Amino acid sequence: MKCLVLLLCLAQLCGCHSVPHGPILGNREPACDDPETEQAALAAVDYINKHLPHGFKHILNQIDSVKVWPRRPTGEVFDLEIDTLETTCHVLDPTPLANCSVRQLKEHAVEGDCDFNVLKQDGEFSVLSAKCDSSPDSAEDVHKMCPDCPLLAPLNDSRVVHAVEAALAAFNAQKNGSYFQLVEISRAQLVPLSASVSVEFAVAATDCVAKEVVDPAKCNLLAEKQYGFCKGTVTEKVAGGEDVAVACTVFQTQPVLPQPQPDGAEAGPLTTAPGSARPALSPAGQPAASLVVGPRAVAAPPTHYDLRHAFSGVASVESASGEAFHVGKTPKVAQPSIPAPEGPVPVVRPCPGRIRHFKI
Ligand SMILES: *[C@@H]1O[C@H](CO)[C@@H](O)[C@H](O)[C@H]1NC(C)=O
Ligand SMILES: *[C@@H]1O[C@H](CO)[C@@H](O)[C@H](O)[C@H]1NC(C)=O
Ligand SMILES: *[C@@H]1O[C@H](CO)[C@@H](O)[C@H](O)[C@H]1NC(C)=O
Numbered sequence: 001m002k003c004l005v006l007l008l009c010l011a012q013l014c015g016c017h018s019v020p021h022g023p024i025l026g027n028r029e030p031a032c033d034d035p036e037t038e039q040a041a042l043a044a045v046d047y048i049n050k051h052l053p054h055g056f057k058h059i060l061n062q063i064d065s066v067k068v069w070p071r072r073p074t075g076e077v078f079d080l081e082i083d084t085l086e087t088t089c090h091v092l093d094p095t096p097l098a099n100c101s102v103r104q105l106k107e108h109a110v111e112g113d114c115d116f117n118v119l120k121q122d123g124e125f126s127v128l129s130a131k132c133d134s135s136p137d138s139a140e141d142v143h144k145m146c147p148d149c150p151l152l153a154p155l156n157d158s159r160v161v162h163a164v165e166a167a168l169a170a171f172n173a174q175k176n177g178s179y180f181q182l183v184e185i186s187r188a189q190l191v192p193l194s195a196s197v198s199v200e201f202a203v204a205a206t207d208c209v210a211k212e213v214v215d216p217a218k219c220n221l222l223a224e225k226q227y228g229f230c231k232g233t234v235t236e237k238v239a240g241g242e243d244v245a246v247a248c249t250v251f252q253t254q255p256v257l258p259q260p261q262p263d264g265a266e267a268g269p270l271t272t273a274p275g276s277a278r279p280a281l282s283p284a285g286q287p288a289a290s291l292v293v294g295p296r297a298v299a300a301p302p303t304h305y306d307l308r309h310a311f312s313g314v315a316s317v318e319s320a321s322g323e324a325f326h327v328g329k330t331p332k333v334a335q336p337s338i339p340a341p342e343g344p345v346p347v348v349r350p351c352p353g354r355i356r357h358f359k360i
Pocket of ligand 1: 096098
């Protein structure tokens with residue numbers, strides 16, 4: 001009798017799980033360094049760099065975790081946790097990411113920590129939601145490795161602001177063409193030993209001629225935007241006064257396209273997968289990704305541009321696609337061993353994945 005009851009139960013269990021038509025819906029957990037996972041992560045990093053309103057491009061450092069959910073009616077959603085590192089390329093710099101170098105520990109590295117939902121559909125990846133945060137390496141860690149290395153300084157420190165003004169003035173004084181105005185202060189370090197301040201800042205060409213500017217406030221940015229990126233060092237001289245060194249790279253002009261301004265309202269439809277011309281739409285027909293671009297003045301953080309100000313909040317997405325890919329959740333016991341599509345690779349420690357550069 002007991003046997004029979006048990007059998008009945010078993011039969012019922014089996015019945016439960018075999019009722020759904022088609023394959024069982026559940027998540028799979030590929031290895032973090034699985035090529036497909038890496039593709040999803042690279043799409044995520046590409047998204048960061050295309051949507052960052054300021055600061056520096058980021059590069060993938062490590063994939064911490066990954067879960068893949070089937071999505072109705074088609075596609076799969078990669079739920080990813082990734083670590084990034086700041087590069088030396090400003091976001092306005094057209095240099096491809098592969099040619100950008102990682103900001104080294106000695107320069108006071110900055111790490112990004114992101115949660116992404118990336119949809120894979122018809123072989124293409126598109127970002128559904130992004131949430132990032134970033135932080136500079138700790139002062140202790142920098143000094144442990146390099147006691148004399150300068151730390152990141154607050155971007156609104158009066159010495160920093162002064163150094164940027166002096167460097168920009170020096171740049172405008174030595175050139176013939178347009179007057180360039182400040183777009184943002186991107187990075188600053190106070191170098192105590194040499195009593196100098198190193199700054200990195202972005203500039204843009206205006207309709208004023210550098211040599212003839214009287215009131216910079218009256219200059220307007222060109223319709224055909226031309227940005228530049230400068231590094232300057234201002235050193236106090238013992239005898240008084242200061243030395244100003246500045247070097248700027250002026251980028252190619254940007255064609256006057258209907259370029260959405262960072263006002264949040266138009267940022268959503270930009271969520272195209274790399275190489276894809278179509279905006280990614282959620283089932284509800286709304287732009288899938290949520291992206292919050294805050295006003296610059298409010299977003300100014302103490303020492304670096306925190307990714308959090310550009311990528312926060314996944315609310316609009318959770319309601320749209322959350323239900324779509326959590327519906328078919330089944331107990332994990334139902335699928336003891338679904339082999340990864342790449343084949344049965346015996347992975348000892350599938351996650352977190354490898355560190356591509358260095359760990360902060
Ligand atoms: C990027 O690097 C590649 C290979 O090193 C080189 O061929 C290419 O010219 C570089 N591109 C830029 C824009 O620096
Ligand atoms: C810099 O900004 C912070 C936060 O906005 C503020 O608390 C601080 O007083 C500012 N420092 C200077 C020197 O303006
Ligand atoms: C600046 O302009 C003057 C007059 O137009 C010209 O003679 C000179 O070569 C220019 N200098 C540079 C560095 O372009």
